[in-house]
Amino acid sequence: MTKDPLSSENFDHRDDEIDLKELIVALWQGKFTIIAVTVLCTAIAIAYALLAKEKWTTEAVITVPQVSDYTAYQQMVNEFQPLFDVYHNDGTVQFGDKLNGFIASGNLFAGYIQQYQSRANKKAFISSFPEFQMERSTLQKKTKVENYKDAETKLYNEWYQKLVANVVNSKSVLVSYTLQGFQENAESSFSLLNGYIEFIEMKAQNIALANLKSVVEGKHSELAQQKALLVDQAKSRLQSERELAKYALQIAKAAGVSQPQQNLGNKELFAINIGANALEAKVKVLDSLSLNQLSIIEPRLQMIDAKLSLLDILKVDSAVSFQTFRYIESPEKPLGRTSPKRPLIAILGVLLGGMLGCLIVLVRFAFREK
Template sequence: MSGNSEQISGKSSHLPPPPASLIADSEIDLKDLFQAIWKGKLIIIGTAFIFAIFSVIYALNAQEWWSSKAQITLPQKQDYSGYQQQVKQVQSVFDVYQEDGTVLVSEELEQFINPELMLKRFVVAFNSSVNKQAFLESSSEFHDLSLNKTQEINPPIQTRSWFNKIAAQPVGKNEAFLYNLSFQSTTKQSSLILLNKYIEMIEQKVKDDALNNLHAMIKSKMRELTQQKTMIESQASDELAVTIQRNKYAYEIALSAGIIKPIRVSNQYDYFNIALGAEIIKNKIKVLESVSNLSIVEPRLQKIDAKIKTLNLFEIDRVIDFNTVRFLEKASPLPSRDQPKRAIIAILGTLLGGITGLTFVLTLFALRRLRLVK
C-alpha cells in the first residue's frame, strides 16, 4: 500500500504546469485596462459632457422654491395686558365667597391668559390644514402665482399640495417655546408676502378665538348663576311659605290659649313659639306675607344677583389690541433658494455621465477580452 501511495504522489508531483497563455487570459492586465480607459477617454468625456448639459438644462428649467421665515416665542404681559384686563373684570364672578369672609380665587379664567397656552394655540392654528386651505383659497397672491398655468388641476388638490410648505416648527429640543414660522413659494417675494399675510390671518383668528372663548365662558357662567338663582329662590320661597304657615298655626294656638301679649315660658321646645303672643304673631304673619325680596330669607341670593349684574354690565371689547405671541424675528426671506441646488445638480449629473461612460468603456474592454480568449 505504501508503495502505491508513493507512486501516486510521485506522479502528481511531476504533473505539468498549466499553459502560460491560460494564466494570462484569466488575469486582467492593469496596463491593458488603463490603456482601454485612455483609448475610451473621448467616450467618457463625451458622456459626462452630455449628462452635464442635460443637468444644467434641468437645473435652469426646474421650478424654483424660496422660503421666508419668522421666529416666535412666549408673549410677555405687556403684549396681552388689554385682554388680561378684560378677563380680570369678571374674575370676581368666578371666585367663591365663603361665609367666614374668606375668598377662594377661581382658576377657571387662567387658561385665557396663560402665555404657554396662548403660544400653543397660535402654533396649532398655524399648522391647521383647515386654516391653510382657507387662506390659500382666498389669497389673491396665491392665485396670481404662475405655477402650473398650462395644466388643469383641481383647486382643492392644488392647495393641499401646498400644505407641507407652510409650517410652524420648534427651533430645537432644548428650546420648548421657540418656533420657526416658514412659508415656501415659487419666488422670494411671494414667499415673504404670503408668510406675512398668513401670519396676519392666524393672529386675527387666534384673537377672535380668545374673545369668543371668553364670551362662551361668560355665557356658561351666566346660565350657571341663573340656574343657581332659580333653585335657591325656590328653596327660599318654600322656606318662607313654611314659616308663614307655622306662624298661622302659632296664632291659632295662641288665641285658643288666650295668650295675647308676650309671656315668659320655661319650655325651650316651643315649636310654634306661641309665647310671642297672638298680637305679635299676627303682625309677624303680615310682614312675612309682604316679603317680595327673597334675599331677606336667603342671603346667598344677594351675592348671586351681584354676580349676574356684573356679567350683564360686562361687554367684550372686540377691537382691543393684544398679541398672543412675541416675534423674536420678523418675517424675512432666506438669502438662497431651497430648490433647485443648481451647482449640486450639475456636479452630480457630470459625475453620473462620467461613471456611465466609464462603465460603457469597461464593458467594451471585457467583451474584447472574451473574444480573444475564445
C-alpha cells in the first residue's frame, strides 16, 4: 500500500524543518531588539568596568644572595670560629662546623622567605600601613561592636592576600621567588611591596644575628662550665701532689736520702728517688702555687682561658650591614593596572549582548511558528 504524499506525517516533517532564509529574515526583522539588548549589555559591562575596584600589581624577583652581599656578616661569623675548633696536644686542629650554617647563602635566603610568608609579620606591617588604618577606621564606624572582631579578622585576611611570594624555579640550583603586592593604585601598590620587603629584610637580619648571638652565648656558658670543672680537678690534683710530696719528704728524711738515687723507683706511691733536698723544694713550689697558676697542673685551662679572653673581645655587632637575598628584578611602580581590563570587558559585553539579542529573537520566532 503506497503512502499518500499529502499525508499528515509529511506535513509534520516539513513543519519541523526550519529554513535558513527564514532565520535570517527573522533576525533582520528583530534587528532593533538585538541592537537594544546589545546596547544594554554593553552599557552594563562598561558601568561595571568603570565602577569595579582597580587592582595594580607591583612585582619583584629575588634569589639567593652572593657572598659579596653578606661579606661583613661572614667576616664577623668567622671571627668566632676559633671558639668552636678543637686543639689537640699534638698540634693538630679539628675545625668545628657549627657556624657553617650561619654563612650559607641558602640558609640566609630561606630565613628571609620564611619571614616574608609569616602571617604575624604581615599583620605587624599591615597594621602600620596608612591605607589599612583608614579601612579599619571606616570598618569600626560602620560595624556593630559585637561583630567588629570578626569583620576585622576578615579585613586582615583580605590584606594578607595582597602580599604573596611564589617560587619561580624550585628545581633549579638558583632558587628564586616572585614577590607581589596588590593595591588599588600604582603608588600604594609600590609602597606596600617595597615597604614590606625592607621590613622583612630587617626582621631576617635581626633573627640571623640573634641566632648567632645565642650560639656564642651558649659556647660561653659551655666554656665557663668546662673551666669550673677543670679548676676543681686541678685544685684536687694540686692538693694531692702537695700531700704526696710532704709524705715523701718525711720518708726521705727518715731514710737519710738527701740526694737523688738511681736505684729507687719513681713509680712508688711516695717516690723518694729525687732525694729529700729536691722534695723539700717541690713542697715549697707546690705550696706557693696560686689559683692563677693552675694551668701548670691542668694545661687545658690555657686553651679555655684563651677562648674566654677572645669572647671578652669579640661581640656580635647588631649594626653590621648585609643582605639575605639578591634582586633579580627590583620593585618598580606598575605602568598599567592588572584589573579590570576595561576594553576586554566592553568587548565581551558587546558579544554577550549580541548573542542574547539573537537568542531572544530566535525564541520569539520559534514560538510564532508553532
